[in-house]
Amino acid sequence: MMWSEKYRPKNFLDLIGNEESRKLFVEWFTNWKKGTRPILLVGPPGIGKTTLANLAAKQFGYDLISLNASDVRNKKNIHEILSPVLGNQTVLGTPMIFIDEVDGVHGRADYGGTEAIIKILKEPTVPIVLAANTDSSDKMKSIKKVVKTIEMKPLSPKLLRLCLNRILQLEGVKIDSDSLAKLVTKSRGDIRSMINFTQARATGFDPPTEKSFESLDIEEGINAFYKANSTVEARSILYSLRIDPREKINAFYSSIITSKISADDMQKFLQVISEADMLYGKIMKTQQWRLLRYLDAILLGLYKKDILIRYSKYNLSWPLLNRLRWDGTKIKSIIGSLAKTMHVSKSTFSTLYFPYLLYCIKNKKIDLEFDESLEEIVQKEVALIK
Amino acid sequence: MSPSSVMWVEKYRPQKISELINQKEIVGSINSMLKNQSELPHLLFSGSAGVGKTSAALCVSREILGKHWRDYTLELNASDERGINMVRERVKKFSRFAGLDTEIPFKIIILDEADEMTADAQTALRRITEDTAKICRFILIANNLSKIIKPIQSRCVVFKFTKISDKEILSQLKSIGKKEKIKADEKGLSAICDYTDGDLRHAINILQAAASSGNVTESVVKSVVGLTKTNDVQDVLKLALDGKISDARDKMIELIKVYGMSESDFLKYINQAVFNSKANNLEGMLETIAKYDYRILVGANPEIQLSALLAELTKFGK
Ligand SMILES: Nc1ncnc2c1ncn2[C@@H]1O[C@H](COP(=O)(O)OP(=O)(O)OP(=O)(O)O)[C@@H](O)[C@H]1O
Ligand SMILES: Nc1ncnc2c1ncn2[C@@H]1O[C@H](COP(=O)(O)OP(=O)(O)O)[C@@H](O)[C@H]1O
Ligand SMILES: [Mg+2]
Ligand SMILES: [Mg+2]
Numbered sequence: 039m040m041w042s043e044k045y046r047p048k049n050f051l052d053l054i055g056n057e058e059s060r061k062l063f064v065e066w067f068t069n070w071k072k073g074t075r076p077i078l079l080v081g082p083p084g085i086g087k088t089t090l091a092n093l094a095a096k097q098f099g100y101d102l103i104s105l106n107a108s109d110v111r112n113k114k115n116i117h118e119i120l121s122p123v124l125g126n127q128t129v130l131g132t133p134m135i136f137i138d139e140v141d142g143v144h145g146r147a148d149y150g151g152t153e154a155i156i157k158i159l160k161e162p163t164v165p166i167v168l169a170a171n172t173d174s175s176d177k178m179k180s181i182k183k184v185v186k187t188i189e190m191k192p193l194s195p196k197l198l199r200l201c202l203n204r205i206l207q208l209e210g211v212k213i214d215s216d217s218l219a220k221l222v223t224k225s226r227g228d229i230r231s232m233i234n235f236t237q238a239r240a241t242g243f244d245p246p247t248e249k250s251f252e253s254l255d256i257e258e259g260i261n262a263f264y265k266a267n268s269t270v271e272a273r274s275i276l277y278s279l280r281i282d283p284r285e286k287i288n289a290f291y292s293s294i295i296t297s298k299i300s301a302d303d304m305q306k307f308l309q310v311i312s313e314a315d316m317l318y319g320k321i322m323k324t325q326q327w328r329l330l331r332y333l334d335a336i337l338l339g340l341y342k343k344d345i346l347i348r349y350s351k352y353n354l355s356w357p358l359l360n361r362l363r364w365d366g367t368k369i370k371s372i373i374g375s376l377a378k379t380m381h382v383s384k385s386t387f388s389t390l391y392f393p394y395l396l397y398c399i400k401n402k403k404i405d406l407e408f409d410e411s412l413e414e415i416v417q418k419e420v421a422l423i424k
Numbered sequence: 425m426s427p428s429s430v431m432w433v434e435k436y437r438p439q440k441i442s443e444l445i446n447q448k449e450i451v452g453s454i455n456s457m458l459k460n461q462s463e464l465p466h467l468l469f470s471g472s473a474g475v476g477k478t479s480a481a482l483c484v485s486r487e488i489l490g491k492h493w494r495d496y497t498l499e500l501n502a503s504d505e506r507g508i509n510m511v512r513e514r515v516k517k518f519s520r521f522a523g524l525d526t527e528i529p530f531k532i533i534i535l536d537e538a539d540e541m542t543a544d545a546q547t548a549l550r551r552i553t554e555d556t557a558k559i560c561r562f563i564l565i566a567n568n569l570s571k572i573i574k575p576i577q578s579r580c581v582v583f584k585f586t587k588i589s590d591k592e593i594l595s596q597l598k599s600i601g602k603k604e605k606i607k608a609d610e611k612g613l614s615a616i617c618d619y620t621d622g623d624l625r626h627a628i629n630i631l632q633a634a635a636s637s638g639n640v641t642e643s644v645v646k647s648v649v650g651l652t653k654t655n656d657v658q659d660v661l662k663l664a665l666d667g668k669i670s671d672a673r674d675k676m677i678e679l680i681k682v683y684g685m686s687e688s689d690f691l692k693y694i695n696q697a698v699f700n701s702k703a704n705n706l707e708g709m710l711e712t713i714a715k716y717d718y719r720i721l722v723g724a725n726p727e728i729q730l731s732a733l734l735a736e737l738t739k740f741g742k
Contacts, residue, residue, distance in 0.1 A: 291728055301667045305735040312719065312732035319723030358674055366682040373684055379428045381478050383503035383537055385686035389693070390626060392683070393651040394633035395431065403636035404430045423651070 041237040042230045045205055047089055050097060054201055054229075055085065055193040062188050063090065067098050067165065076159050076166035078140070078182065080173045081190030084230030087169040091136045100134035100165065113150035116158070124163050134165040141170035141178055152177045159184045192227020201229060202236060211240045217280055237327060239280075256281055256289050260349040263341065272341040276334050283333055287315050290340055292353035299345060310339040368415040372408065396420050432632045433625050436600055441483045444476045445596060445624070446588045454484065454583070461488055461529050466553055466562040468538075468577065470569040471585025474625030478536055480585075481563040485532045496531045502545075503537040503686055511541075511548040519556040531560050538564040539571035540688060546573045553579050587622025590614075596624060597631050601640070606631075608640035615645040653679060657693040661701070664734045665741035672734045677727070687726040691717050705740045712736050 047053045053060065059079075066077055079087045095102040103123050105116075123133045137155065159166060159181065173182055193201075199222055206213060213221070217239065225232035259279040266272035279286065294307045314336045321329050352359060370384070376395075377387035398404040400420045408416055428434040438444050441458075444451050457464055467484070469477040485497045498518040500510065515533060535541075541549075553562055553576070564580060566572050588596075594617055601608050612634065620627040634640040634648045656679055663672035679685045685693075691713060698709045716733040720726050 287725075287728070291731075295670075295673070295731060301669060301735075301738050304669055305738055308728075308732040308735040312716070312724070312729055315728045316719045316722065316724040319719075319725065323723040354677065355674070358677065361678070362681045369682055370684050376427050377501075377504075379426075380431065380434055381482065381499065381536070383501040383540075383686070384684045385503055385689045386473075388683040389653040389685055389689060391431070391433075391629060393653060394629045394648070397633045397648065397651055398430075398636040401636035406427060406430065 041205065041209075042084075042233040045233060047086070047093065050093055053086055053090065053093070055197050056081075056190045059188045059190050060090065063094065066186065066188075067094055070165050072163055074162065074165075075184070075186045076162050076168060078173070078185040078187045079167065079169040079190055080171070080187055082171060082192055082226075082228060084225075084228035084232075085190055085193060086229070087190060088138055091138070091167045091169060094167070095134055095136070099132065101131045103133050103135050105135070105137045113154040116151060116154040120158055124158060124161070132164075134167070137166070137168045139170065140168040140181065141172055141175065152181070156181060156184060193229060194227070195222050198222045198225060198227070198229065198232055202232060205233065205236065206240075209240065213239065214280060239282075256285060257349045257351075260289055260293050260347075264345060264347045266341065267343070269338070269341055273334075273338055276338055276341075283318055283330060286333075286337070287311060287318060288353075289349065289351075290337065291315075293347055293350045294340070295353050296350040297347040299347065303342065303345065307340050310336060365415055365418070368412055369419070372412055372416070393423075397423060431629075432600060432604070433628045436596075436628065438476065438479045438483060439486070441480065441487065444480060444483070446592045447476055447480070447585055450480070450583045450585065454480070457581075458484070458487060464488070464561055466564070466580040468564045468566065468569075468572065468580035468582045469585060470566045470572075470582060472567060472587055472622065474620070474623035474627070475585045475588055476624070477565045477585050478534075480583075481534045481536070481565060484563060485534065488530075489528055489532065492528060493532075496528055497534060498531070499534045499536065501536045502540040503689070506540050506542055506545065508542065508545045508548050511545045511552065515549065516552055519552055519560045530558070532563060533560060534563045534565070536565045537567070539566035539568045540686075543573060546576055550575050550579075588624045589622070590617040593617050593620065593622070593624055593627050597627060600628065600631065601635070604635065606635040606640060607638075608635070609642075611642040612640040612645050615642045616640075619645070619649050653683060653685060654693045654696070657690060658697040658700075660734070661694055661697045661737070664737040665703075667738045667741055669731075669735050669738060673731050676730060676734065680727075680730075687720060687730065688717075690730065691720075703740065709737065709740050712740075 050060075050064075063077065063079070066074070079090065081087055092102065094100075103120070105119065120135060123135060135158075140155070159168075168181070168185060170178060172178065173187065199218070202218065202221065213236070221232055221236055221239065224235065256279070259275060259281075263272050263275045263279075266275055281289075291311050294304070294311065299307075314333055317329060317333055317336060321327060354362070369388075373384050373388045373392060376391070377384045380387060380391060382391065395404065395406075396416070396419055399406065399416065400423055406416075441451050441454055454467075467481075469480060471477055482499075486493045489496050498514070500514060502510070505514070515535070519531065519533060535549075538546075549562075550573075553560075562580070564572065564576070569577070569582065569584070594613055597608070597613050597616060601613075608631070613631075616627050616630050616634075620630065630645060630648055631640065633651065634644045637644055637648075656675060660672050660675045660679070663675065676690065680687060680690060695710065695713055698706065698713065703709065713733065716729045716736075719729050
């Protein structure tokens with residue numbers, strides 16, 4: 039089971055963060071009687087809204103009728119599903135309604151859907167809980183008028199760290215403190231995403247064979263790899279280089295592509311990188327994280343004793359990098375708007391229209407008005423015509 | 425001057441279905457389908473570049489929606505946005521929003537270069553075409569019909585546009601030349617035909633560029649066609665075959681990141697360049713290109729893959 043599901047809290051005590059909100063929520067449940075305003079839980083992804091609602095139902099002994107917003111298409115659907123529940127036809131013991139991702143109704147369902155929900159919210163004969171990521175849209179504003187809103191916030195780094203350490207301990211996995219810090223920051227308070235990335239990290243790498251390389255950063259790592267005296271040494275460096283696989287591939291790519299090595303070596307190494315990159319692409323697409331363990335085995339093909347390769351952060355020369363940043367942005371903005379008026383893709387426009395257009399401008403047969411900042415680049419491109 | 429009036433391809437774009445050149449059967453059957461608008465099925469236009477597919481789609485939209493056509497037509501080019509998000513966010517939203525004017529039978533979504541859409545995106549489209557059939561019609565446009573997934577094809581009426589004959593291209597070039605009062609000699613015009621191989625759009629572009637420098641002669645045409653970025657892709661191939669990986673890669677990156685050539689177009693053009701090079705190792709080279717094309721398709725990083733492709737091509741140079 040994926041860790042984020044495996045470690046989904048099983049009872050209230052497992053939940054972390056948002057103490058205040060949870061307290062309010064529990065109070066609301068305790069005091070609930072017919073007519074009490076429904077609750078809206080608002081907060082960013084992966085902080086426990088769905089979990090909280092589910093646990094509360096369990097705790098207070100309700101039978102949960104859940105509506106996933108993507109099911110909710112129209113008025114008819116909502117009525118079909120919820121009317122029996124609301125109309126005292128108690129086929130279902132003590133029901134409670136949970137409409138998750140209710141902000142999704144806005145984009146996905148038609149107008150009648152929101153209307154129908156609001157109507158139901160106004161006459162709550164059973165407890166109704168809604169959850170949403172945002173409450174700023176017009177639809178959400180009209181929903182908010184008839185509910186009590188409880189806000190939930192991203193979790194603090196301290197709590198995230200606690201949670202992470204507990205999971206790592208249970209899984210018997212060790213992660214160096216730098217990576218741990220990075221996982222925590224990267225998640226921006228989203229526990230689920232943090233757990234997912236931790237799992238990816240943890241399953242992707244074999245345990246390091248040599249502790250001494252554990253704290254290598256990417257630059258030292260690549261340099262040490264190419265200074266290694268044997269494949270065995272290179273392997274242990276590679277395996278202990280615990281950084282994001284994408285970063286690892288990119289770092290090798292930029293280091294190799296900017297080095298002065300023979301065309302044969304270049305070709306060989308780029309093929310290795312291409313294969314590693316393809317594997318990673320597949321993993322991302324299929325979420326088969328366990329395949330990550332083969333990545334280092336492929337990357338080891340990049341080792342050759344005494345070859346002169348050193349770490350490089352960028353994979354392009356400065357002039358090209360600058361042209362890309364400055365000219366590229368401007369050219370793309372010109373092409374973007376012109377392509378639209380010509381009913382062709384940007385790529386087609388730049389390949390098959392733009393050069394002719396520039397040529398006509400050069401010959402003063404076409405005169406187009408551009409913004410001042412863009413005029414300059416047009417002149418520059420015109421001057422480049424042979 | 426507005427961009428759409430300065431470029432002749434736009435200026436002389438057919439405004440009515442019946443103005444389309446060379447696609448008589450298609451014109452006939454679209455026109456008869458338009459007689460019963462409410463029953464119009466989704467349409468799929470396939471065919472090579474510059475034969476009137478986009479024009480036909482715009483004409484259908486104009487003829488059905490009349491003066492409101494711009495408001496109720498969503499025109500997207502899948503080559504610019506290929507992923508599922510384009511479908512989920514743009515297409516779905518437009519197809520769903522209510523507020524149809526009573527004069528209008530339905531909204532129209534034109535998805536140009538739909539064969540550039542990922543399979544996921546096409547799959548997502550599947551449901552939408554059904555769910556919104558009452559208020560929306562789709563016109564999909566593709567160069568390569570086989571890249572449109574079967575379930576989508578089965579929901580559309582497919583029209584295969586043919587290449588435009590040299591004779592028709594020639595007469596269209598002449599008629600434009602007359603209106604624009606340019607000087608062009610017969611050899612110059614037939615050089616344009618030879619070069620464009622049934623692509624009227626490109627022919628008109630060449631005509632305009634050539635005319636901008638004076639007389640449209642064979643030699644002017646020859647130099648003008650060297651301007652397009654497909655020539656730069658040929659240069660990339662040459663550099664790679666000469667073993668100059670780094671130069672080849674710089675040039676490729678410039679094309680993609682500065683000019684915005686799509687990776688899939690780059691692959692298409694380098695494929696053409698290999699084909700035209702008549703090298704003796706043709707099959708091997710094409711196979712190599714196919715290999716990296718596939719890798720990009722399954723989710724690999726295009727820049728890394730294209731660099732590796734150029735490096736591998738060096739081995740065919742010796
Ligand atoms: N407060 C929490 N305590 C412990 N684990 C949590 C908490 N919040 C989220 N998680 C982890 O994230 C997973 C998803 O949580 P949940 O489905 O409740 O998120 P959500 O807030 O409803 O997100 P979304 O709005 O995207 O649906 C859980 O299975 C659990 O692993
Ligand atoms: N069948 C045609 N009849 C008239 N003009 C055409 C035809 N095909 C292409 N053209 C010319 O080429 C331009 C671009 O054609 P377009 O419809 O965009 O081609 P496609 O979408 O098939 O690539 C049009 O504006 C028009 O000037
Ligand atoms: Mg949720
Ligand atoms: Mg087109």
